[in-house]
Amino acid sequence: MSQIQAFRAALLHSLADPAEAGNADSHAYFDDGLLLVRDGKVLQAGPAAELLPTLPADVPVRHFADALICPGFIDTHIHYPQTGVIASYGTQLLDWLNTYTFPAEARFADPRHASEGAEVFVRELLRNGTTTALVFGTVHPQSVDAFFTVAERLDLRMIAGKVLMDRNAPDNLTDSAESGYTQSKALIERWHGKGRLHYAVTPRFAPTSSPEQLALAGKLFAEYPGLYMHTHLSENRGEIDWVKALFPERRDYLDVYEHYQLNGPRAVFAHGVHLCDDQCARLAGSGSAIAFCPTSNLFLGSGLFDLAKMERHGVRVGLGTDVGGGTSFSQLQSLGEAYKVLQLQGQSLTPFKSLYLATLGGAKALYLDQHLGNFLPGKDADFVVLDLKATPLIDYRLRQARSLEEKLFALITLGDDRVVQETFAAGNSVHRR
Incomplete structure (x- = not known):
């Protein structure tokens, strides 16, 4: 026995x-x-x-x-390659990406750097009490291999994926629609369902993926049972305007993902700061989830997340630290900032709702509540x-x-x-x- x-x-x-x-x-x-x-x-x-x-x-x-x-604790949105640029002097989102994020991510072409970064990142998660996270890698397959190697050794329930990014990014951080699909497929075969590991199809956000890449990402999302889809949505008003210019045929930012079948159960959209009622209703109807990232939204000046609107429409919501755009790995600190974000809008965040968001709510957002929470x-x-x-x-x-x-x-x-x-x-x- x-x-x-x-x-x-x-x-x-x-x-x-x-x-x-x-x-x-x-x-x-x-x-x-x-x-x-x-x-x-x-x-x-x-x-x-x-x-x-x-x-x-x-x-x-x-x-x-x-x-x-x-x-x-369950973190529903975090970038492990950005650990080395956490607490970098902030500007708005798009400038921050070019100044800090992309140079940091380029270093993950080196497998040794990726391994070191994965060890530091996982150690920080566990030191802050986070046992499950939905994690961005970089465009390099070795970034995902490094992360899953550490997570498997510790028998953690983790979700991660290789970034898909074939345009509007530095040349050393782009793949192609076809190579992104092929490399992701190989990573899925290697890691998805191994131990307590899960794979997420990970287009960075609509502006950095061509229509061809988004179409193949949607195809991939449907090809394997239990896959996740992880991306960004309506974080920053400049980003939203950029999406309108790149996809003029689509009615809004969310419709880009819907068109390419990148929504539904186990699809998680980070931020969702600037969403209208119709978009919230569509997210809820599809079973998609939003990751609320309060420290990042405040740090980068993106705006205030409207939790009451999400609750009104029945959208699944989890809590994300968004390191390194966020300022801490600690879900306790994220909840402290979430309280302030909602106070500024005349909303309340009770301690028991905070506990829910960081545990069972995160599990429900990730469709893991049969295992966690x-x-x-x-x-x-x-x-x-x-x-x-x-x-x-x-x-x-x-x-x-x-x-x-x-x-x-x-x-x-x-x-x-x-x-x-x-x-x-x-x-x-x-x-x-």
Whole structure:
């Protein structure tokens, strides 16, 4: 019989979207909880007083004092080759790409640089408690090989793809419609479905792919079951005007992707800052998702994401850090910025909605909620241990908290990578502070 693992601390996980179920019914919390794991899957989660007597006598219990265990964070949009240019002096999106992003990505033609970059990137994800991410590589196939090699070694559930970009980019970062299709197909055959890995067809955004490339990307998206499609949409007004000029026959930016069948379940569009009601309704109707990237949208001056509009239309929404356009790998810091983005629009982001976006909501956006997002039996045992005394200020503030909601909000607002005490993937420790 497989050995049971037992982890004791306060436990918190989402059960439903607070916008639909209400805050009280959206989560489960156990002040003294026990998480039981077997063969990398959740066996049971509940009150320690009830579960401890059921354990065989030889099962050791790891007890985390002054800690909160919650599901691993899910990042629905991030660029791993941009790790080396995070915190670069910002301009608007298109200038930022040319000044920082493209030179950084060109270095990934070197497999050694790609391997080093992948190691640093994955280490940062895990150090911040992120156990699953939807990841941009570069145009170079070796960038994807490097990333998946690290993710496979650690048995992580990760999604990534080679960038498709055959125009309006530096020559050393372009492929062709045919080579992009062929190289992506080879990567899919090599990595998709291997362990807990998934592949994403990844046109950077409409302006950098010709109609021919977008058509082949749509063909590829339909050829393999379970593939993802990952791109950008309506992040910046200058970008939107550029798309109008390049695709005058299409009615709007989203229609470009729809025309080439790059929408539907497991299609994730990053940003979606400037979308009208009709576009939101079309996204919801197709089953596509939007990645809300608050630190990036503020840093690059792109605009304010309208979460209430997305909820009104039923669009699936996950949380993205968008490193390196974003400013932190920390989903706690991203949620702190998301709160401010919504406050500026007269909207609220409750602590339980924040928890949902970073965990179960992200899993639903990625159609992975059968595997991830909470501690229901049978789900992957991907979780993070948060230190409630990580800093003197956090310790002092949480001792003043009068409710779980207040405690969670303070932890999000003050928290960063220092709060992450340990990160687990499939029941195995993959980062320890």
